Structures are given as structure tokens and as C-alpha cells.
Amino acid sequence: MKVTEKTLKARCTELNLAALRDTTFGISFERFPKGYTVEIKYRDATLPQVLAVEVTASEAQAVIEGVAAGAAAVKAAGAVKPEYITMETFTRQAGARCVKCQSKDIVLAHLTAGAGTITQLCSCSRCGQTWDSVYALSHFDYGAVAV
Ligand SMILES: [Zn+2]
Structure with missing residues (x-):
């Protein structure tokens, strides 16, 4: 055909x-x-x-x-559910949940500053998943500057 x-x-x-x-x-x-x-x-x-x-x-x-x-x-194979949440869901939840099992029981570890971003190593206490949460630099607030 x-x-x-x-x-x-x-x-x-x-x-x-x-x-x-x-x-x-x-x-x-x-x-x-x-x-x-x-x-x-x-x-x-x-x-x-x-x-x-x-x-x-x-x-x-x-x-x-x-x-x-x-x-x-x-x-x-019985895995219709995707393994990780989408980026949209991740940002909507403000990075407050595990990217895999959605648990709120997560550990936020050290921050690493990069070019316009800060990367934070995160891990889940429930399922053991680890990931990096990446924060983007957006602006500065001059009201906070000490003179
Ligand atoms: Zn998890």
C-alpha cells in the first residue's frame, strides 16, 4: 500500500x-x-x-x-511509567522532590558555582537516586548591598 x-x-x-x-x-x-x-x-x-x-x-x-x-x-515489560519526571515537572515542583520516586525526603548537598549557574548535588533518601539541581543566575538585588 x-x-x-x-x-x-x-x-x-x-x-x-x-x-x-x-x-x-x-x-x-x-x-x-x-x-x-x-x-x-x-x-x-x-x-x-x-x-x-x-x-x-x-x-x-x-x-x-x-x-x-x-x-x-x-x-x-511493565514499565509504562517513565523513569524520571520531566524538566517541566521538576521546575514546577521547585526541585523539592526526587526526580525518580517523587519523595520529598531528599538531601541537598554542596553547591558548586559555575558560569551563571549553581549546581547542587542532591540525593534521595528513599530510593537512592542522585542528581544535580542546576540553578540559573537571574539578577542582582542592589537593595541587599551593604554600603
Ligand atoms: Zn527517590
């Missing part, structure tokens, strides 16, 4: 409503003059992940089927 924009659209819709329904993402494509772009779109504000750019319709279909097969394998 010839792959067209229409069949791709139907397949994406079918996957998003069924196979990918209980995952954190959906799949989508766009047709541009130079070819198709295929993307994974997350259900929260995480930036889309581009999987293919300027490919033919049948190449786009192969990418889409690859995602479907991957999602099916993950589901079969």
Missing part, C-alpha cells in the same frame, strides 16, 4: 488513541516542501523530540512504526 499523508495521519491518530494512550507522549508528523518531519510530542511542556527530518512518506512511516514497536515493548 502506498504511504500518503492521509495514511500517515490515520496511523498516528490510531496510535495516539490506542497504543500510545497511556504513555507520556504521542507521535506526530508534519509535511514540509522538502519532506516529512516526525516528532514525539510529550503530554506536558517537555520539548518535542524530533526523530526524522526531510524524509519520504514511507521513511516517516518506518519511524512511526518504530516508535509504536518501542512503546509496545516498554508496555510489555
